[in-house]
Amino acid sequence: MFTVISILFSGIFIGYITRRFPFWEKINRPITYTIYLLLFLLGISVGHNPQIMDNLATLGMQAFLLSAAGTLGSLCFAWLVYRFVFQRRKEAKE
């Protein structure tokens, strides 16, 4: 729980104080491979799990609802910000 966040911050701290080392420029590669590994492991635990495999359609529907709702929410607020902040600025300039 807090472990994850504190590890993240430790990493940020370590990265910051050692930022002069050219070493870290290549950090994106290992990150990508670690992500591949983790998704692979997640895949294993999911495939191994008959309750998930049997209910993919249900889970998929829940996923669809959540993603549609989240996206729509962002769109609405994007419209608000665009309309009332950016466009007013534009009118002020003209």
Next chain:
Amino acid sequence: MKGSLIIVGCFLLGAFLGWLKVLPAWTVQSDLSSYVLYALMLQVGIGIGSDAKLGQILRSIRPRLLLVPLATITGTLLFSALISFVIERWSLSECLAVSSGFAYYSLSSILISQLKEPTLGVQLASELGTVALMANIFREMFTLLGAPLFVRYFGRLAPICAGGATTMDTTLPVITRYAGNDLVFVSILHGILVDFSVPFLVSFFCQL
């Protein structure tokens, strides 16, 4: 694009092998994935902290630009909270955790399946992680496919907010194409900030 395909491919390969039950028991145990997750978070942190351009980017932010990621986060969480009343299976905080992925499907699904294990048990945590994976993949797809529509009906900032954490890489091309080249910097900054918020928000909601 290729990266996304490989990520999904790894997941599918693992799912296939897990389904066939050909792998030794220790790969299914969650301890292994916990440690790999810690390794990932350490690397991500190092990547953030050592980024030479980070300070430069932070210093050049005009406060007004912060409204865009704020809109994304607020809008997503609000509407997700509303739809959570329709989804009986998962609680409010669980739905919010899923939506806090903001299309960052790899990290959010991993985090959720790990962090929810103590409270939900391996079974449900993996289910929620799967929902998170799918939901955030869908979100990225919605943005890639719907960008021109979003611009038309919700304004030029719309595809940026829809894209969530992906707007600095995966969805950047489609955003610049349909929302305009002048929004490149806004999109990249938005992506960085939302991307950065994912581990915090997901962890937060997993603990509620």
